[in-house]
Amino acid sequence: MAKLFAVTIVLIAIASAIPIVMHTWPLPQDISIHGHLIDEQFADTMAEAGISFLASQLLLAFFIWKFSSPKPGDKIKSFPGGSMGLVVAAFLLVGTEVLALGVFGAKAWGSVYLTAPAADAVQIQAQAGQFAFYFRYPGPDGKFGPIHADQINEANANFFGIDTTHDQDSKDDIVTAEMAIPVNREIHLLMHSKDVGHSFYVPELRVQQDFVPGLDVSLHFTATKVGKYEIVCTQLCGLGHYNMKAYLEVKSQEDYDAWIKQQAALQ
Numbered sequence: 001m002a003k004l005f006a007v008t009i010v011l012i013a014i015a016s017a018i019p020i021v022m023h024t025w026p027l028p029q030d031i032s033i034h035g036h037l038i039d040e041q042f043a044d045t046m047a048e049a050g051i052s053f054l055a056s057q058l059l060l061a062f063f064i065w066k067f068s069s070p071k072p073g074d075k076i077k078s079f080p081g082g083s084m085g086l087v088v089a090a091f092l093l094v095g096t097e098v099l100a101l102g103v104f105g106a107k108a109w110g111s112v113y114l115t116a117p118a119a120d121a122v123q124i125q126a127q128a129g130q131f132a133f134y135f136r137y138p139g140p141d142g143k144f145g146p147i148h149a150d151q152i153n154e155a156n157a158n159f160f161g162i163d164t165t166h167d168q169d170s171k172d173d174i175v176t177a178e179m180a181i182p183v184n185r186e187i188h189l190l191m192h193s194k195d196v197g198h199s200f201y202v203p204e205l206r207v208q209q210d211f212v213p214g215l216d217v218s219l220h221f222t223a224t225k226v227g228k229y230e231i232v233c234t235q236l237c238g239l240g241h242y243n244m245k246a247y248l249e250v251k252s253q254e255d256y257d258a259w260i261k262q263q264a265a266l267q
């Protein structure tokens with residue numbers, strides 16, 4: 001019975017490794033300049049965790065196979081020096097593993113979070129609220145008017161709390177429900193939430209960033225492929241969370257300019 005269990009463990013371990021090794025579920029296409037760093041980190045983590053997983057399962061199966069049915073009279077052996085040595089070794093091994101992944105991953109993390117956006121990056125604001133995203137473009141003056149939290153009002157579609165009567169910079173701001181960006185230009189996304197925690201996730205961009213109420217969160221990225229991609233909220237933010245999404249349209253510079261003009265006319 002114990003031997004059957006050992007064989008079952010080996011079979012399950014191998015069966016779960018096959019789709020990983022065969023890349024049965026590949027990542028969505030990568031449309032960002034930093035995406036390959038994230039993908040390499042995924043691959044390293046998967047290889048490292050996968051090899052450790054397989055090794056530990058095979059070792060477990062081996063011990064079950066070998067020691068599960070002692071004959072009467074067999075002496076019970078214990079590890080020389082007790083288990084302390086093993087515990088210390090495991091601690092060091094796992095510690096080194098986690099630390100190494102962190103060190104190798106620092107480059108990917110740094111490229112997204114620790115470098116400043118370019119001075120000529122396209123600035124776009126994203127406002128998350130239960131259960132929709134809204135986007136704001138600064139208009140021809142390149143400046144966003146201030147957000148007045150007390151003036152945010154869904155009923156009159158003032159999602160950003162803009163005061164166009166008093167704020168000069170707000171007069172030409174453009175608010176949209178869909179996000180469009182020019183291809184191959186760096187985007188500096190300024191993120192605010194008007195209620196609870198939300199998240200901005202575009203799998204193809206390899207970008208996933210939380211909105212935190214009360215914090216100015218910002219993010220920068222560059223998309224390299226024209227197309228339409230889904231933006232989804234990945235923080236459970238309430239009953240309508242399942243339906244909280246918007247679309248990201250990556251356009252050529254000409255199409256983007258035309259789109260901005262068209263949106264400006266709709267304000």
Ligand SMILES: [Cu+2]
Binds near residue numbers: 129198233235
């Ligand atoms: Cu949400």
